[in-house]
Amino acid sequence: MSIRAKILIYILKKYIKKVQPPVEERSYLEARKMMSQKGYENTENSIVNTSLQKFIFNKKFSKVLTDEIYLENIRTLSFDHEEFSNDKCILYFHGGGYIAGSPETHQNLLSSIAEKSKLKVYAIDYSLAPENPFPCALNDAVESYKCLLRMGYKSQNIFIGGDSAGGNLSIVTILKLQEINEPLPSKVFLLSPWADLTGEGSSIRENSLSDPYLSYDDWLNTAKSMKKTVEEWYAPSQDCRNPLISPVFAEFKNFPKTLIQVSNIEILFSDSIEISKSLKQNNNGVKLSIYKNLPHVWQIFGFLPESKNAIKEISNFLKN
Numbered sequence: 001m002s003i004r005a006k007i008l009i010y011i012l013k014k015y016i017k018k019v020q021p022p023v024e025e026r027s028y029l030e031a032r033k034m035m036s037q038k039g040y041e042n043t044e045n046s047i048v049n050t051s052l053q054k055f056i057f058n059k060k061f062s063k064v065l066t067d068e069i070y071l072e073n074i075r076t077l078s079f080d081h082e083e084f085s086n087d088k089c090i091l092y093f094h095g096g097g098y099i100a101g102s103p104e105t106h107q108n109l110l111s112s113i114a115e116k117s118k119l120k121v122y123a124i125d126y127s128l129a130p131e132n133p134f135p136c137a138l139n140d141a142v143e144s145y146k147c148l149l150r151m152g153y154k155s156q157n158i159f160i161g162g163d164s165a166g167g168n169l170s171i172v173t174i175l176k177l178q179e180i181n182e183p184l185p186s187k188v189f190l191l192s193p194w195a196d197l198t199g200e201g202s203s204i205r206e207n208s209l210s211d212p213y214l215s216y217d218d219w220l221n222t223a224k225s226m227k228k229t230v231e232e233w234y235a236p237s238q239d240c241r242n243p244l245i246s247p248v249f250a251e252f253k254n255f256p257k258t259l260i261q262v263s264n265i266e267i268l269f270s271d272s273i274e275i276s277k278s279l280k281q282n283n284n285g286v287k288l289s290i291y292k293n294l295p296h297v298w299q300i301f302g303f304l305p306e307s308k309n310a311i312k313e314i315s316n317f318l319k320n
Contacts, residue, residue, distance in 0.1 A: 012212040031100035062111040071147040077103035079114040079121040088157040095164030098234040117315035130233040141173040155183035167193025171247040189259040195271035196248040199226040203270035210265040257285040263294040
């Protein structure tokens with residue numbers, strides 16, 4: 001664990017975790033403010049909090065070119081460079097609990113992945129809840145993939161990736177593509193995927209205290225918060241055990257080669273463990289990489305050496 005990671009965890013716990021509102025008062029707007037999402041900037045943040053947000057989310061210099069395009073009617077950011085492959089690409093789904101985030105909040109991570117893998121990245125601005133609950137995001141994801149096929153990409157040359165809720169969306173998109181008999185992408189990479197939306201994952205109890213910012217110290221409050229996100233905002237009046245909502249309950253057959261990265265101290269640790277087990281039980285190719293003592297989706301913190309190592313692992317997975 002690097003010194004930078006230790007400092008980051010201290011800051012996250014003190015200025016994010018310790019100051020979040022009680023579960024009962026928590027709003028999806030808080031998540032959007034925390035991620036500095038356009039239109040939801042928080043003018044009441046502390047200097048430390050504001051500085052941290054700018055350090056993470058403000059666009060950094062990169063030789064990768066960013067362009068706003070549309071895959072059908074879905075706003076998308078593309079990340080490209082003249083040196084990149086013309087026949088292969090990544091379709092990426094950002095995290096944010098299905099209630100927050102955008103391609104812009106993940107642009108530094110996506111530029112790094114594109115540059116390291118030398119692959120064009122398409123990051124869609126999928127529909128967010130509660131304005132657009134399940135299955136709106138899934139419909140957007142499936143349509144964007146089908147659009148890439150119509151653009152001439154072969155399924156074996158499309159790679160899907162996502163973090164947290166975007167990891168969930170990556171998995172359920174592939175499950176849906178199987179259901180409607182569409183050709184599948186050849187590889188998928190999942191960064192701390194949110195796979196169990198019931199609020200009953202074992203690491204919620206085990207890691208609520210250690211998780212630097214995604215949880216409350218009291219695991220019961222963490223479980224309540226997760227259930228609130230799902231039952232009130234993302235998937236109201238739905239069965240949370242539906243595999244297209246909680247893919248931890250899916251039966252995986254003929255799934256693409258999969259890379260899963262997760263930290264051992266986060267509340268979604270058990271989600272990755274269970275997905276990996278399910279994939280292996282059905283003889284799917286999967287690599288589970290467990291990193292130690294890092295925050296949820298540490299890959300987005302590009303100043304960490306552990307982030308650089310994770311992105312290198314992703315690029316090697318996609319190249320080989």
